[in-house]
Amino acid sequence: MGKALLYNCQNGAWISAWGLLCAGLLSMSSTFATEPDIQLRDTCPPSFSLSDDNRCSLRHMYQLYDSLQDSGIGGLKTALPKARDGFSPQQIDLGRLLFFDPILSVDNSLSCATCHNPKQGFSDAMDRSIGINGHVQNRSAPTLWNSAFLSSFFWDARAQSLEEQALGPLFSANEMGNTPEQLVASLNSAVVYKRLFKLAFPNQKTALSVNNVITSLTAFQSSLVSLNSRYDQYAHGYHQALTDNEIAGLNVFRSFVARCSQCHTPPLFTNQQVAVIGTPEPEGLARDVGAEKTFNSKVLRGGFKVPTLRNIAQTAPYMHSGRFKTLREAAEFYTGGRGHAVPKGEDLLLHWHISEPNLTSNEIDQLVDFMKTLSDESFTPATPKQAPSGLPFKHMENAHEKT
Amino acid sequence: MKKLNSLAIGLALVTFAAGWYLGGSNDALTITSSAGGKSYAGGYVNEQATEAASSRAVKLRTTEGKTHVVNPGDLIQAAVELAVPGDTIQVMPGTYSETVYIDKDDIHLRGVIVEGERATLDGLKTLNDAILFSGNNIIIENFKIIDYKGNGIMSQAGNNFEIRNNLIIDTGIYGIFPQLGKNGLIEHNVVSGIADAAIYVGMSDNIHVAYNEVFDSVAGIEIENSRHAIVEHNHTHHNTGGILAFITPGLPVKDTYDVIIRNNFIMDNNTPNFGAPGSTVAGIPPGTGILIMAADDVVVEGNIISNHKTAGILITDHGNADDLTLDPESDPNADGAMILDNVMLNNGYDTIDAVRAFALTELHTGDIDIFQIGPTEGSCIINRHRYKTVGIGDFTDCDFTNTDDIDNYLLAGGAQPRVILPSERGEIAYLGVCTGCHAYAGRLIGPSVEEIQALYANRPEALVQYINAPTPRRTDYPEMPAQNYLDAETQLAVANYILQVGN
Numbered sequence: 001m002g003k004a005l006l007y008n009c010q011n012g013a014w015i016s017a018w019g020l021l022c023a024g025l026l027s028m029s030s031t032f033a034t035e036p037d038i039q040l041r042d043t044c045p046p047s048f049s050l051s052d053d054n055r056c057s058l059r060h061m062y063q064l065y066d067s068l069q070d071s072g073i074g075g076l077k078t079a080l081p082k083a084r085d086g087f088s089p090q091q092i093d094l095g096r097l098l099f100f101d102p103i104l105s106v107d108n109s110l111s112c113a114t115c116h117n118p119k120q121g122f123s124d125a126m127d128r129s130i131g132i133n134g135h136v137q138n139r140s141a142p143t144l145w146n147s148a149f150l151s152s153f154f155w156d157a158r159a160q161s162l163e164e165q166a167l168g169p170l171f172s173a174n175e176m177g178n179t180p181e182q183l184v185a186s187l188n189s190a191v192v193y194k195r196l197f198k199l200a201f202p203n204q205k206t207a208l209s210v211n212n213v214i215t216s217l218t219a220f221q222s223s224l225v226s227l228n229s230r231y232d233q234y235a236h237g238y239h240q241a242l243t244d245n246e247i248a249g250l251n252v253f254r255s256f257v258a259r260c261s262q263c264h265t266p267p268l269f270t271n272q273q274v275a276v277i278g279t280p281e282p283e284g285l286a287r288d289v290g291a292e293k294t295f296n297s298k299v300l301r302g303g304f305k306v307p308t309l310r311n312i313a314q315t316a317p318y319m320h321s322g323r324f325k326t327l328r329e330a331a332e333f334y335t336g337g338r339g340h341a342v343p344k345g346e347d348l349l350l351h352w353h354i355s356e357p358n359l360t361s362n363e364i365d366q367l368v369d370f371m372k373t374l375s376d377e378s379f380t381p382a383t384p385k386q387a388p389s390g391l392p393f394k395h396m397e398n399a400h401e402k403t
Numbered sequence: 404m405k406k407l408n409s410l411a412i413g414l415a416l417v418t419f420a421a422g423w424y425l426g427g428s429n430d431a432l433t434i435t436s437s438a439g440g441k442s443y444a445g446g447y448v449n450e451q452a453t454e455a456a457s458s459r460a461v462k463l464r465t466t467e468g469k470t471h472v473v474n475p476g477d478l479i480q481a482a483v484e485l486a487v488p489g490d491t492i493q494v495m496p497g498t499y500s501e502t503v504y505i506d507k508d509d510i511h512l513r514g515v516i517v518e519g520e521r522a523t524l525d526g527l528k529t530l531n532d533a534i535l536f537s538g539n540n541i542i543i544e545n546f547k548i549i550d551y552k553g554n555g556i557m558s559q560a561g562n563n564f565e566i567r568n569n570l571i572i573d574t575g576i577y578g579i580f581p582q583l584g585k586n587g588l589i590e591h592n593v594v595s596g597i598a599d600a601a602i603y604v605g606m607s608d609n610i611h612v613a614y615n616e617v618f619d620s621v622a623g624i625e626i627e628n629s630r631h632a633i634v635e636h637n638h639t640h641h642n643t644g645g646i647l648a649f650i651t652p653g654l655p656v657k658d659t660y661d662v663i664i665r666n667n668f669i670m671d672n673n674t675p676n677f678g679a680p681g682s683t684v685a686g687i688p689p690g691t692g693i694l695i696m697a698a699d700d701v702v703v704e705g706n707i708i709s710n711h712k713t714a715g716i717l718i719t720d721h722g723n724a725d726d727l728t729l730d731p732e733s734d735p736n737a738d739g740a741m742i743l744d745n746v747m748l749n750n751g752y753d754t755i756d757a758v759r760a761f762a763l764t765e766l767h768t769g770d771i772d773i774f775q776i777g778p779t780e781g782s783c784i785i786n787r788h789r790y791k792t793v794g795i796g797d798f799t800d801c802d803f804t805n806t807d808d809i810d811n812y813l814l815a816g817g818a819q820p821r822v823i824l825p826s827e828r829g830e831i832a833y834l835g836v837c838t839g840c841h842a843y844a845g846r847l848i849g850p851s852v853e854e855i856q857a858l859y860a861n862r863p864e865a866l867v868q869y870i871n872a873p874t875p876r877r878t879d880y881p882e883m884p885a886q887n888y889l890d891a892e893t894q895l896a897v898a899n900y901i902l903q904v905g906n
Contacts, residue, residue: 043906046838049830050906059834066821067560067583068608071656074560074583075537076506079821228836238888239484239506251504255531256553256576265583271655276728297729338681349728351653352681378839 035192038097038388040090040199045223046379048085056092058085058148060227061236062267072149073265075254076235080227080267083148084162087219090200095220096381097196098213103186103389104170106177107132111387112169112217113395115141118380121314122224125400127282127322131175138288140322145311148222149268155320157274157305158294162218170213180210187213190389220381226310227267229376235267242373249370252363258334259353260367269309269374275351276303279319279333280341287346288320299349313372316400325400331367335359433800435785437744440804443702446661447609447631447812458810460588460611461540461565462817464489464509473522479503479512486510494546496520500527505536514545514569521570526551533574536561540817544568554580555594558587562818567591576679577603578620581610583656585818590614598677599684600625601642604632606656609812612637621678622647622687623669626698628656631812638668643676644687645669645711649696651683652721652730659698660739663806666705669693673712686725688713688755695737697721704743704806708750708772713758715750715790716742720777736777741801742784747772751791762793825892829900832893836886843906849883856902863898870894 072081468489475497623639690712751771
């Protein structure tokens, strides 16, 4: 398809709808003559140590601690779950270039960054994301921060690795709409990628492959580490890092009245389990069965993976279909009463921690203030100067209500 | 437990065929003496044991820090904030209404009892939790705690703790709730009026619960998703269920095993269930002495279990319990139940329909001391003829008769913190924090490490001073944020590391 479009563009087929795209492709074709000077980094991203065999391994402050049964959950000074790491600097950097390049979608209209925009907490500020041809998705785009520590992916926990996850949106007809053949063809047509894949996968005969696209994207995503928030400073022992009000919020958060930390357990702020909490769907939308489908089990109807709360202030709106516009609304849901938003006739086995905490308005405010202390974007990777394909970027900031 | 009905018919045939059947024989009964004989070996090998097993969870201090005295009208929390590891806080008799949180290590928080008057934490039914801690080596003792909404005393991931001699009344969901920690002792507490469990050990290892009195609560003592726990010498009465060992599915730590329940007085636990809807304990049938659900390797020995209308000991898998979520990672069966000698009197005299119906399939009517349902492997019992039993046909005779070889599962010397070499600490802090702004070569946000090395060669202390309170030196760089949140040890380690790191 890339080639066909290019042909049309070069023949002056300036159909207005294609205008922008053709401009992109033309600029790409113009770079074909002199291949763009895009290099892959030979150093690891922040927080990674480069080994002699050219692998990046993660270092972070929580490695000073242990956790019970190596579960990676606990309290303040607790180890994190084992992270995915060990990719080469070149693979991580190629992943970064691919991540921002709209060439990954079938019609060059979307990149990964369209729905996982680093400027919006690696999400998109939308209640439900929009795929190719305006397809509205069923669910919101989860943040990618700290996904290296996760053991299951998607809201309904249906994928068990970052690799498996990446295949979903790439080849879903409603998301990026690509096919494996088309993906490889279009990457091959953007000459620069052949060289870049060869750099990232030097020992492979066919370096440019779907597998290596997936590996690179995984490598890049596993480099998105956010563990230096003000909360973290508190956790490591510097109690002045939080205000009295924020500490009060922490105490509400971990109290057994609100019970937030029972599922949003530090240090990752998720226990990575599926929970049925019974949030309302947006008006007019049918109940999302969630993990019922993944596990073929009625008792998980309406169940979703507990999301991390790190950088949560950056990823409004909230819940699987973005029903709550602000962090305060989301927090307030939990004090509305067990099952208050479950429609009549809907039979959900609500999680045992969905209770009747009767939080005060002040306590809700404190919870919100505390959650805002979980923000840290200091290791945000740089957006490439240009997409290797030459296509124009397709990630723009969407407006959303501030918490 | 309503679901018990559904499996009853199917299981009945199997059980009946394989069943142990008393009667119709003139042979002398085999009576096993539990005096002497082989002991249960236990399920825990303490690899770091260099000294004899301890009866304490917090190591005795070799030097005492400062003692902070809190008087009525003062805030206990103010003393916690002043305290440093090694210090003791003494709280004088009087009433205090606050939430006390300890995010520090090695603090001893002691109420002072004067002629029976205690330091009383009163939540006034408006405060959430009385005392919560995340630090290691914490002692909480001698308080009276009343009228909180959440918990009396809770810990989150604190290792090596002792919770002792506290009087806890109506503090909400749990009286005492250690979670996600290792090596803890809970003893001599009196806990009552709790809507879930008076003492709830959740997702923990190496815990000892002894000499407590728990009553008027839904669950007396609960060992959940935990390992290497001993519950002994407790008096648990007038709860819905006396002592529980189980697995709650859907939690991040998936199993419960190696639990010893011995020498407890478990009596009259027939209180109507007032647990919150949806809570696991809401499914406990009133009148349950001991409940074992899906937990493995639970030894029951030397208890007096009397006057429970449903059953003295109820053992079930997840499949026969209602309202549990699905968790493919949790093993649903209660394997390795080990019933040694217990005194069982007047149990199962007015049991629930589901239990009665299943008993009928074994042609059992009347009282029930021990009731087991669901698949089980490796379970055993001694002197089974003493009890009125249902569903234990698969139980073999145990090849041991007591647990005498095991005093407790506490860790001599305590759970040790991770050993981190200074160079490792320096590398972790450099990569985990500094590299966001400093690259080895070339400017990132701040100057390059090469430049820093040139400026501070052989002067790590000067670098520590700078990162603690940076003063702007160059107008062309953004101001560096102070790194004073790193502790002194880490600051020096990172300074040394930066000054020698290559590329």
